[in-house]
Amino acid sequence: MTEPFIKNEQLNFIKKQIAIIKDSMNKSLPKTVLVAVIELAHAKVLELFPQASSEQQALLDISKWKTKNEYDQYIEGLTAYVLPFPKLTEQQLKKLFPKQKKLKLPDLTTIDHHKLTYLSWTDGKSNRKFIIYDLEGQLVGMEGKMTATNKKNICSFCNSFGEVAYFSTITKDKKPKNADYYKAIGNFICTDSSECNRNIDNTAYLQEFFQTAEGRRY
């Protein structure tokens, strides 16, 4: 059996492409148009996996199904190939946030690691949000303050419209002449991070955000 190779955000992308196909099936489109929609969706999925083996390419072939039911079953089967977010111990979590002496830890047993692009939890008392992301093979922790907006807006991470809060974090941008220079950066992000993880289909912004917050530039 092929090893897991699909990331959460990639599965979300595939699901969205399939939703487009299913939507097109609902409209009585001419057959050639429907075929074109399916071919385009298929090409977009393959584009996400430039290194895919022929076996993986066969698994990613979303053009071969005929009914909505078949698509649903296909998606169900594809979840077996999703890479889980790395499992962290309490010790590792604490190490990622060394400044927090009394870090409130998440209940990792209730979190499905197969449905995570990033791991996040909020300390309700202090309104601090903790985020862990795998930045190019290295787990990086970020913390910041969540300020409720009670409004709906576009989330910077997943680009979906929904309930957001203002997340602000302090970065220490290294400047040679001013070692104590602090800069705050902020974003509207989903209040509910599991909802965000369900929607996110690319990590360009998340990566950039983590690189900036880290004060790192590549």
Ligand SMILES: [Zn+2]
């Ligand atoms: Zn979001």
